[in-house]
Amino acid sequence: MDGGLLTALLDLCFPPRCVACALGVERVYLDALGLCPGCRRGLGGPVERCLACARQVGPEPVRRLGRAEARQTCERCAGPHAEEDALATPRHASAPSRRAIRGVVAAWTYGGVPRDLVVALKFHARTAAARPLALALAEALRHAEVPGDLVVHVPLSALRRRQRGYDQAGLLARHVARTLGVERSRRALRRRRHTAPQSGLSRSARRRAPRGAFVARPSRVAGRCVILIDDVLTSGATAKACALALRRAGALSVTVAVACRAERGRG
Ligand SMILES: [Zn+2]
Ligand SMILES: [Zn+2]
Structure with a gap:
C-alpha cells in the first residue's frame, strides 16, 4: 500500500487532532506544528515583556519593538518594592546584583491557547504540544539576546516523572536547545526530594516550599x-x-525561560 493511501485510511479511522484543542480536523487544515486554524489565530503575536520578571509590559500586545526602544522593566520591578519582589536584576540596575537570576524570558502569558498547549502537554500526554511552545520560547530567547551556552530544565521528582512517563520541561528544553543550537544537559540539575504540587499551596507556602529542593x-x-x-x-x-x-555549583549566570508567565488579571 502506498504511503498516501495508508495515511488517508489512518486519518479516516483516527482523525488527526489539533495539539492544543484536541479537535479532530482534516490534515490539510493543521499547520506544521499540528495547530488548527482557530488555535493558530488564538496564539497571537509576541509582546514586549519585562526583562526582570517577564510580565507583559504595556496594556496590550504590541508590534515587536527594536532593542533600543524596548522598555527594560515593568513598574513593579522598577518600583520601591523591587528589592523584595523582583526575580531578577534588570541589566541597567546600578547596584551589583546578588540575585541568582539574570533575567526572565517568556513566550506567552498563561491563558487561552498557550494554556491549552501546556495542559495538553502536562496532563493529557500530548507531547506534540511541546513543539509550538518551545519554538515560540526559542524565538523569545533570540529576541531578548540572552547569553547562554547550556540549556537545563527544571526537573520533576523521580516519583512524578515515573507517574507521568516523561518530563514536560525536559521536552521543552530538548526542542529549545535544538532550535537554538545550544548544548543541553539533562542531568545538570536534580530534584532532591518530592515536593507537593504547587497548586495546592498558599502563596507564602509556595514561596517557601522549593528551597533546598x-x-x-x-x-x-x-x-x-x-x-x-x-x-x-x-x-x-x-x-x-x-x-x-x-x-552555587559555579554557573556564571542563569536566565529563566518559560513557555508561559502566569499573570494575575491576564490570560
Ligand atoms: Zn485547535
Ligand atoms: Zn517586572
Missing part, C-alpha cells in the same frame, strides 16, 4: 551561562531555588 552538578554547570527552562512561571520560587543551586 534542588542540587546542581558543578562538573556540568561550572563556568556556563545557563538557560533554565520550565513550562509555567508563577511565583518564581521554584525557578529561584534552581537558579541558586546552579549558581
